[in-house]
Amino acid sequence: MKKLVSTGLMGLCIAAAAAAAIVYDKSNFSAAGRVYQPVPERYIIGKDNGPGVGLHHAGERCDNCHKKGGAAEAYLWTASGTLYADRAGRKVLPGGEIILQDREGKVISMTANAAGNFWTNTSIASNPFAVASHGGMTEPLYVLDADGNLVEPADPADPRTWIYKAWVRHGAAVRPMVTLAPVGSATGNYMSCNMHHNPKGSRGALWVSSEPALPSYPARGLKYTEHIHPILNGKCVPCHIPGKTMTRLVTKSDIDTPSTAIDYSHSLDLINYRGSETGGYLKLGIRSVVNTADPGKSLLLNKTVPGALHGGGAFWDQSSPDYLALQQWISEGARNDLYSSSQRSIILLLLSD
Numbered sequence: 001m002k003k004l005v006s007t008g009l010m011g012l013c014i015a016a017a018a019a020a021a022i023v024y025d026k027s028n029f030s031a032a033g034r035v036y037q038p039v040p041e042r043y044i045i046g047k048d049n050g051p052g053v054g055l056h057h058a059g060e061r062c063d064n065c066h067k068k069g070g071a072a073e074a075y076l077w078t079a080s081g082t083l084y085a086d087r088a089g090r091k092v093l094p095g096g097e098i099i100l101q102d103r104e105g106k107v108i109s110m111t112a113n114a115a116g117n118f119w120t121n122t123s124i125a126s127n128p129f130a131v132a133s134h135g136g137m138t139e140p141l142y143v144l145d146a147d148g149n150l151v152e153p154a155d156p157a158d159p160r161t162w163i164y165k166a167w168v169r170h171g172a173a174v175r176p177m178v179t180l181a182p183v184g185s186a187t188g189n190y191m192s193c194n195m196h197h198n199p200k201g202s203r204g205a206l207w208v209s210s211e212p213a214l215p216s217y218p219a220r221g222l223k224y225t226e227h228i229h230p231i232l233n234g235k236c237v238p239c240h241i242p243g244k245t246m247t248r249l250v251t252k253s254d255i256d257t258p259s260t261a262i263d264y265s266h267s268l269d270l271i272n273y274r275g276s277e278t279g280g281y282l283k284l285g286i287r288s289v290v291n292t293a294d295p296g297k298s299l300l301l302n303k304t305v306p307g308a309l310h311g312g313g314a315f316w317d318q319s320s321p322d323y324l325a326l327q328q329w330i331s332e333g334a335r336n337d338l339y340s341s342s343q344r345s346i347i348l349l350l351l352s353d
């Protein structure tokens with residue numbers, strides 16, 4: 001027997017926390033605008049939760065069945081999936097919020113239920129100039145005449161034309177989705193790219209968490225390898241990593257100006273202390289974003305709290321254990337303990353031979 005409505009679906013009337021006044025700007029759908037767009041505020045959280053109970057098949061592709069001709073074709077969702085607390089997709093996150101904002105500015109908010117599942121049938125605005133893109137291939141979904149006039153707009157029923165920005169939120173943590181990949185139930189495109197492209201493995205997840213990276217931190221004597229690396233490695237990928245982190249083309253403006261490709265790491269590698277040079281991409285390391293003389297002025301801290309302008313979103317607030325650990329480590333000199341000083345002199349000795 002089915003039970004009625006799980007917790008996630010009941011949180012319908014919690015208004016979003018009002019933060020600094022934020023203005024929606026359509027230009028944020030340009031290639032450059034994709035890097036940063038403030039998370040929407042002032043709407044009813046969970047207002048677009050779909051009908052039903054939806055406790056089944058967590059982590060599976062909902063549109064394997066919820067599609068025309070599928071086992072659940074009576075229930076077609078415009079967006080659906082499962083939200084996790086961790087990147088590996090091991091632990092679901094009931095009550096976490098999934099936010100979309102379409103290119104007309106409409107905000108769509110869903111909350112994950114007890115199984116971590118979310119779904120909606122709210123419509124998502126279509127971009128007449130949408131471009132299909134995958135595996136380096138790009139193909140306009142619209143037709144132009146010889147003079148460049150639009151003859152046939154992209155089909156608004158095709159989910160690949162539903163251009164939106166997406167975020168996931170939980171407490172003080174807000175993660176923007178890296179790209180504008182569409183979801184939908186007609187084509188098999190069912191999630192945003194960083195749900196399935198994971199630099200560390202084959203399976204990525206739509207995830208966010210305001211939980212600290214480690215269960216506890218010492219009050220002083222923080223170690224880079226033991227405490228700091230796990231925080232950054234757990235939360236700052238897939239963006240601040242070595243190698244290529246460029247986005248793909250998704251709209252006509254990108255085809256017209258191909259040079260607008262965006263580097264999502266900002267040439268900052270936060271998983272290698274000293275930075276990296278991989279595949280021709282030179283990236284600075286952690287020392288470039290800490291200020292040991294005045295820890296409070298460190299970009300590492302100021303970029304990552306709510307209200308900051310950061311393409312990666314907010315990860316904690318000033319009272320969170322992770323934030324305090326980073327702050328303490330910076331005030332202790334932001335050192336790398338990978339090699340102790342005696343080990344380092346031995347290595348130097350060997351190298352100088």
Ligand code: HEC
Pocket residue numbers: 050051052053054055056057058059060061062063064065066071072075080081082117118119
């Ligand atoms: C293996 C096939 C399959 C997959 C995968 C699947 N569903 Fe379903 N779903 C069904 C079928 C069949 C029904 C209609 C029969 C019924 O009422 O149980 C259904 C009905 C539903 C309903 C309405 C009935 C209810 O539970 O209240 C919701 C909501 C739902 N699914 C959500 C989801 C979500 C979200 C996902 C992805 C995380 C998903 N489903 C994945 C087969 C599937």
Ligand code: HEC
Pocket residue numbers: 035036176177178231232235236237238239240263264265266268270289299300301303304309310311312313315
């Ligand atoms: C979704 C991708 C993404 C994630 C995840 C992400 N960032 Fe960023 N970050 C960016 C982008 C894009 C920029 C450049 C634009 C800007 O300044 O916001 C940036 C810029 C920065 C900068 C400023 C660099 C400079 O030299 O100006 C710092 C510091 C930073 N991020 C720290 C972090 C930390 C710490 C984390 C993890 C806790 C993190 N970021 C996670 C995308 C991300």
